[in-house]
Amino acid sequence: MPADRIARETLGTLATTLGSGGQGTVYLVPGVPPRAYKEYAAPHLAELNEQALTGMVHFLAAARPQDAALVRERAAWPSAVVVRDGRVVGFTMPCVPPGFQVRMRFPSGHRMKLAQMQLLLNDDAFLAARELAIDDRLRLEILRDAAETLATFHRLGVVVGDLSPNNLFFSLAGRPRCFFIDCDAMRLRGATVLAQADTPDWETPPQEQQATTASDVYKFGLLCARLFAGDQSTTDATAVRRAGIAVHALTVRSLAVGPAGRPPMQDWCRALEALRVPAQPVVPAGPGPAARAARAAGRWTGRRVRGMRPGKIIRYALLLTLLAFCAPQVSSCAGFVRAALDTMRSNSSEQTAAEQANGFTQLLAGSGRDRERVIAAVSNVKECRKLSAAASDLRAAATARGAALERAGALQAGLLPGGAELKSELVSALGHSQAADDAYARWAARAGDRGCGSAVMKGADRAEGDAESKKATAAKKRVAELWNPIAKQYGYPTRTYLQI
Template identity: 45%
Template sequence: MGLVTLASLGPLGEELGAGGQGTVYALPRSPSLVYKAYSGDALADLDAGVLTDMIGLPAGLSERDRRDLLAAAAWPRDTVTDDGRVSGFTMPLVPGRFHTTLKLPDGQRQNRLGQTQLLLNRSDYLDRVDIRVDDRFRLDLLADIAGTLRLFHRLGLTVGDLSPNNLLFSRAGKPLCHFIDCDAMQLNGRTVLPQVETTDWEALSEDGAMAAKDSDVYKFVLLCVRLFAGDQSTTDAAALRRAGAGVHALAVQGLSGSVSRRPDLAKWEKQLRAARGALGEPVAPPAPKPSRTRVAPKAPPVYAPVAVRTPWFNRRRRRRLAKFAVVACLLGYGVTHTQQIESWLGQVAEAVAADDRAQAQAQADGIAALLDSSAPVRTKVKTAIGNLSKCRSLKKSVSDLGAAAEARQRSYAAANALVVTDVDDGAEMKGRLVEAFRHSKAADEAYRGWGQKLIKKGCGKSVLNGPDRKRGDQESVKSTQAKKDFVKIWNVVGPQYGHQTFEYQNI
């Protein structure tokens, strides 16, 4: 552990994730490790000395602290250099237990990182994606997070950007947490890169230091509240009454704004474990008494979900049937059978409403899936444009922009194919999303042409500020406006169906 070259890692494998600071790649030669390659912008602000100190931290700890730290975090392992300059670092691959499987709207299953943000949704959403957790799980997980933060603070570490994006959970056996993006933490007040905060998780301490311990504690309180509320942004502690009066009282104090009144993590961990103990274990149903008489097992009843459509009784036919019933009333049948028809109409109306809800949910799920799939592209584009403007990594940037344009084309086609007839403001959202991807694709293609001319003609001023770059900038502005218009609607509609809000920069 310490210092390695990029060439020694061998060919890079699959891209596992991308963010504002860089991109994470699999390492086929070392499958237990991954490589985080910093973006050009991040390298300009990098403090390599702090990264070296972070990598060396575990070696100076006791055996128990070292074991606990490495179990609780994807800790940086080796500094990676390329042509004598720091390019990123290696870290352990996230253990399999911190992945989870989601059930998609089409019935397929998707394995992904168990980011805690998934848990900050309503129970109906969790049921749909087949993430089944109860308050026992929530209390166990929060107690483990509190204990882990106490360990970090004792070792001179503060998280700073404590949010559900960089915190994973495990449902395999005992609930546990696991921190990622550890290079974004503070080590004894020093940082590898300037710290940023996640939207809706901002909390400056009284002395203005974002990563002070009391800031971590405040954001932990937010996590407790939002995990029990199933809400991404609430600050109302009422949901924690389910966990008992003691936990609720700690949350009210923790959100008061006064650092002096804010309960410390030791109190939180103790109270959470006490609340978990008070819940006890779920009681298993009593086993059936053995019978001396052999009886054929009774088949369980089969229940048809109300919202499921059958081939002969689909949504359109329900509506036609309802209209037929109204006509029957008007033609005189209702004169002697009004009560029966009213009852029947009520049943038909309920069936139509249930079908409408199911359709709207499936359509909202489709929009959310498209948004998730499009998020990683923007980071690559931003990095490529930055490199072109500085006349570096030209071939790679052109290649990345070509791949981005192809991805935008796929997103554009998927947006055009969206069915949004039952979602509130669906047509408006679809139009804005289609427009955003169309202009993004045009911008990527223009920037790619710009890069090709830089390779061919050199980086003179006339080429650096040529027509392709200007066209790319113009298309980018149009795309940005369409994205802003879209998220303004989606951030109202999406949460109604259990989906998170989006920033326009992440589309």
């Protein structure tokens, strides 16, 4: 078998799922370095353009070395076709590099999270709560790198198409960088592996061809507007005025004119490069470093000592003693003090079993609130009525599921019986529910745009929504089985799967 084709059986049993969606499932392939493997769902195999996928695998080998290196640094580009019984079933690709993670604060404590661009399209209150230190300089640096990558893609005949914050990651390590995933959804020299699709709220403008350089520019304009506004869905470029006249004008042109009038990505690159400001070293001001360190530690501990158990108070007293000892020679002790602070923060996130159970009951109490609205919206689409309202309700439900999914991922469960499985099944239920809501929202939007003929009503969006809904139901049933004994133990309400 050629080097660019791999037999599925050689990958072995793949136990770790990195993600799943309507098109298929992505698995971790252990090794050095590890790889990712996307296996297409059975319904999509018949429509798979094997020649286009093979062309993507061969593409980098034929490109100039510097271009190939840039694409590998900025994208999870397909590296080999995977075959089962002589039929293409998926492909391998690099994993998202470790640098594209960010440390965030959650109610349960700090943890690392994949740095999806969607995180940055939130207001200052969200960023502060998550301790994401993002300012306008960093926004411009991230946009500059994304613009340079898109300009290179376009020069090489690659169009991203489904350009959205779901498919784009950022890194703040060193110079801010970007990283694209879902590369098999891109269009290479006019060819696509599967039919083009748009992420909700990131659709190509009506009556316009999908996956062109012009649609990429339009969506880059959306990204710029939403990144500066801290808003997931705005099309108002007003907030971009903070970036200066040139970038604001490019954003307006990208969003307000037709394909022929939009600026090429090279114009974006020049404007963003002109605004580049090297990061300046922070110069301490005011009292000496020892006093500042002690005062900062005092503020940090003062916020957390209230309600603390006695053992932790003792540890904090020890920390303050160490700070006092280090004050005369703070430069040599700084690393030690930072390590001590990190340890204190880690310890402060410990929970009892009762506290873990309380976290689950609070999340479960709110997880079913949108159920009736979703049921009504799907029913309206089936009956071809109130389609615009149905699409809006379904998108809102998907957003709510995303927020609940984030909360579920932050829950601690290690002290609860079956806690690890309970958390896993709850995350799975919410993830599949969100995917179903997204698919049904696309179904409603297409029915509104194209009418309720059989091609739309029985199309891929509805099939994906139904499939994801069934998976969500199976996970919810298991959540109910695992949760109800815990609920009885701690005096919380039991729940059927219909209440989750």
